[in-house]
Amino acid sequence: MAAQIWGSEKRARRRREISAKIAQMPELHDSKPLPFMTREEKIMESARKLTILTEKMGQIIDPTDPAELYHLNNEVLGLEGNPMALHGVMFIPALSAQASDEQQAKWLPRALRREIIGTYAQTELGHGTNLQNLETTATYDLATQEFVLHTPQITALKWWPGNLGKSSNYAVVVAHMIIKAKNYGPHPFMVQLRDEKTHEPLPGITIGDIGPKMAYNIVDNGFLGFNKYRIPRTNLLMRHTKVEADGTYIKPPHAKINYSAMVHVRAYMLTGQAIMLASALNIATRYSSVRRQGQIDKSQPEVKVLEYQTQQHRLFPSIARAYAFQFAGAETVKLYEHVLKEMKSGNVSLMADLHALTSGLKSVVTYQTGEGIEQARMACGGHGYSMASYISEIYGVAIGGCTYEGENMVMLLQLARYLVKSAALVKSGQSSKLGPLVAYLGVKSEPTSLIDRIPNSGFTEYVKTFQHVSKRQTLKAADMFFGLMEKGEKREIAWNKCSVELNRASRLHTRLFIVEAFVRRVNEIADIRIKEALTDLLHLHVNYELLDIASYALEDGFLSASQLDYIRDQVYLYLGKIRPNAVSLLDSWEFSDIELRSVLGRRDGNVYENLFKWAKSSPLNKTDVLSSVTQYLKPMMEKARL
Numbered sequence: 229m230a231a232q233i234w235g236s237e238k239r240a241r242r243r244r245e246i247s248a249k250i251a252q253m254p255e256l257h258d259s260k261p262l263p264f265m266t267r268e269e270k271i272m273e274s275a276r277k278l279t280i281l282t283e284k285m286g287q288i289i290d291p292t293d294p295a296e297l298y299h300l301n302n303e304v305l306g307l308e309g310n311p312m313a314l315h316g317v318m319f320i321p322a323l324s325a326q327a328s329d330e331q332q333a334k335w336l337p338r339a340l341r342r343e344i345i346g347t348y349a350q351t352e353l354g355h356g357t358n359l360q361n362l363e364t365t366a367t368y369d370l371a372t373q374e375f376v377l378h379t380p381q382i383t384a385l386k387w388w389p390g391n392l393g394k395s396s397n398y399a400v401v402v403a404h405m406i407i408k409a410k411n412y413g414p415h416p417f418m419v420q421l422r423d424e425k426t427h428e429p430l431p432g433i434t435i436g437d438i439g440p441k442m443a444y445n446i447v448d449n450g451f452l453g454f455n456k457y458r459i460p461r462t463n464l465l466m467r468h469t470k471v472e473a474d475g476t477y478i479k480p481p482h483a484k485i486n487y488s489a490m491v492h493v494r495a496y497m498l499t500g501q502a503i504m505l506a507s508a509l510n511i512a513t514r515y516s517s518v519r520r521q522g523q524i525d526k527s528q529p530e531v532k533v534l535e536y537q538t539q540q541h542r543l544f545p546s547i548a549r550a551y552a553f554q555f556a557g558a559e560t561v562k563l564y565e566h567v568l569k570e571m572k573s574g575n576v577s578l579m580a581d582l583h584a585l586t587s588g589l590k591s592v593v594t595y596q597t598g599e600g601i602e603q604a605r606m607a608c609g610g611h612g613y614s615m616a617s618y619i620s621e622i623y624g625v626a627i628g629g630c631t632y633e634g635e636n637m638v639m640l641l642q643l644a645r646y647l648v649k650s651a652a653l654v655k656s657g658q659s660s661k662l663g664p665l666v667a668y669l670g671v672k673s674e675p676t677s678l679i680d681r682i683p684n685s686g687f688t689e690y691v692k693t694f695q696h697v698s699k700r701q702t703l704k705a706a707d708m709f710f711g712l713m714e715k716g717e718k719r720e721i722a723w724n725k726c727s728v729e730l731n732r733a734s735r736l737h738t739r740l741f742i743v744e745a746f747v748r749r750v751n752e753i754a755d756i757r758i759k760e761a762l763t764d765l766l767h768l769h770v771n772y773e774l775l776d777i778a779s780y781a782l783e784d785g786f787l788s789a790s791q792l793d794y795i796r797d798q799v800y801l802y803l804g805k806i807r808p809n810a811v812s813l814l815d816s817w818e819f820s821d822i823e824l825r826s827v828l829g830r831r832d833g834n835v836y837e838n839l840f841k842w843a844k845s846s847p848l849n850k851t852d853v854l855s856s857v858t859q860y861l862k863p864m865m866e867k868a869r870l
């Protein structure tokens with residue numbers, strides 16, 4: 229199963245080897261539990277491990293393999309981030325995709341050797357989503373052949389970029405490029421921020437940390453201001469766009485090609501989210517198979533809480549989602565790598581499809597991951613609320629994904645643009661022009677769903693039902709939009725008035741893609757035992773998801789009430805079937821105790837001993853009487869007794 233999750237036998241084996249090596253290297257372990265550290269201590273601890281990794285990485289992993297790097301990162305540095313998180317996730321990808329060969333030769337080897345640390349500075353205090361209204365300017369000075377970076381007012385301060393505050397000395401900065409008083413829109417520039425020897429900010433640069441956040445606090449998200457700060461013309465990233473010495477602008481082959489670093493993260497973060505969801509579920513499911521509370525049959529002893537149907541219903545559909553996200557994520561990364569290769573050689577024809585797909589997936593996956601993690605936390609009762617479970621930290625980090633790389637509502641609306649264009653093709657009889665991901669919009673569906681009507685139809689009728697509701701909602705939202713415009717509404721106003729319905733269409737389309745990715749994967753599996761276990765999980769997935777969106781299929785009578793009863797019964801049937809495999813389905817992800825960082829979810833299952841040991845090690849328990857008591861509470865009580 230690990231091979232299915234991680235993509236191949238070899239990958240699963242390598243993960244085990246890497247975990248085993250790390251287990252033997254105490255210098256790479258947390259020196260004490262992270263929840264007992266201050267933010268400064270965590271940052272220090274992370275930097276300590278990071279420098280050891282830089283020395284020893286080659287002994288543990290193949291540093292050119294992103295999957296091995298990611299695993300090493302999760303084990304040693306953990307999900308709360310590290311001082312170079314953005315260096316690998318965005319700085320290097322931005323340089324790789326947007327710098328010219330000559331620029332790459334100058335900067336990439338230095339970045340890869342970690343001679344310099346970089347980040348991606350785009351968002352500002354006043355604008356994140358609406359890139360067209362960013363305020364930082366890069367004005368070309370023809371006389372010196374330099375760009376002058378400037379922050380015209382407080383709202384133009386860069387705000388949020390990870391590791392910008394304290395760790396990075398370089399950044400890819402996005403600024404509006406102005407040449408001879410003409411604004412060419414946001415463009416990426418390579419900018420040095422700090423002196424390479426002293427790490428002091430360079431003159432003209434104001435920089436710092438934005439303060440503690442809901443989670444992800446090892447990362448020093450930062451602010452940055454420029455006071456007429458000059459950089460050479462050749463620091464504009466020039467793979468696709470060029471500015472010649474005389475100020476001549478050569479436009480890129482696609483207007484949004486400079487957005488590629490964002491698409492990169494959107495494509496890769498899906499598996500990151502799946503891992504966080506599976507981690508939280510692993511903790512909760514292990515704990516639920518140890519925790520005994522109450523009786524189902526009063527004549528019998530107390531049961532493991534995992535025996536309760538409500539507990540299974542809380543956890544198992546999310547287990548199915550974690551697998552589904554992992555499989556959909558793997559497909560998306562493959563597509564991304566393909567499009568990136570094409571893009572580098574000038575073929576931009578697939579960019580729109582990739583953008584639409586990743587926008588939808590990013591939104592649905594992060595939202596459902598957050599839901600699943602929070603349910604996992606509640607499923608642990610009181611102990612879920614303790615940092616000993618570590619689930620609240622996992623939640624805090626994962627939920628950030630709903631916001632970063634494009635706020636979810638906004639990204640769903642990006643997919644909706646693509647769906648509406650596709651709907652227009654269908655309506656004008658040009659269905660043959662539809663891309664493969666939306667081809668179903670042009671296919672006529674049966675009048676009613678055939679779920680429960682055709683024996684041994686596998687998952688086909690489920691997929692057709694998802695297709696039907698997605699198509700119907702897309703056409704309905706598009707009709708609403710076109711209708712408003714026909715009535716004379718301005719395009720943007722009409723769009724806003726339909727945006728809730730449009731986003732519903734985007735979610736349904738994305739959920740269809742996820743279901744199809746799961747079906748495709750199960751169909752490929754040769755090992756009969758693995759296929760059986762995953763088929764059970766897929767049954768739970770299709771029935772649970774369909775029940776969740778049933779109102780869309782009921783409103784036009786595509787599903788009947790009796791079919792809905794059947795679907796509901798299937799959910800209960802598969803909850804029971806999955807119960808014996810539940811812990812194994814999560815243990816198959818092979819997270820080590822080091823990586824999970826959860827006292828509650830340790831592999832040994834000694835929950836109570838581990839919790840008591842953990843509580844005793846709390847810094848508050850170093851002394852029996854705290855100074856808060858001697859200084860304040862004791863005098864208060866004494867005064868009251870007089």
Ligand SMILES: CCCCCCCC/C=C\CCCCCCC/C=C/C(=O)SCCNC(=O)CCNC(=O)[C@H](O)C(C)(C)COP(=O)(O)OP(=O)(O)OC[C@H]1O[C@@H](n2cnc3c(N)ncnc32)[C@H](O)[C@@H]1OP(=O)(O)O
Binds near residue numbers: 313499
């Ligand atoms: C195995 C290895 C595993 C490795 C795993 C690593 C995974 C990591 C996992 C966890 C790690 C956690 C790390 C956390 C790090 C967090 C880092 C966070 C960074 C950031 O947040 S950076 C800032 C991100 N900011 C945004 O995303 C801003 C969002 N806004 C936008 O993107 C845009 O403004 C917009 C798209 C909403 C709108 O842009 P614009 O106004 O310019 O365009 P429109 O007018 O709306 O559309 C016009 C047209 O363009 C099309 N379009 C838009 N974007 C694209 C694109 N990217 N590609 C192609 N086409 C695009 C759009 O669809 C329109 O087309 P049509 O006119 O409809 O045809």
Ligand SMILES: Cc1cc2nc3c(=O)[nH]c(=O)nc-3n(C[C@H](O)[C@H](O)[C@H](O)COP(=O)(O)OP(=O)(O)OC[C@H]3O[C@@H](n4cnc5c(N)ncnc54)[C@H](O)[C@@H]3O)c2cc1C
Binds near residue numbers: 356357358388
């Ligand atoms: C953990 C974390 C890490 C980050 N790292 C980085 C980084 O490394 N580099 C970087 O540059 N940035 C980074 N960011 C910033 C992040 O990319 C932005 O916060 C994000 O893009 C959302 O933009 P915003 O904050 O402007 O939200 P806003 O756009 O102000 O969103 C507020 C509300 O307005 C709604 N809204 C906005 N526009 C529309 C619209 N057109 N239609 C409908 N509704 C709309 C949204 O849906 C939301 O409900 C990070 C953020 C976080 C939380």
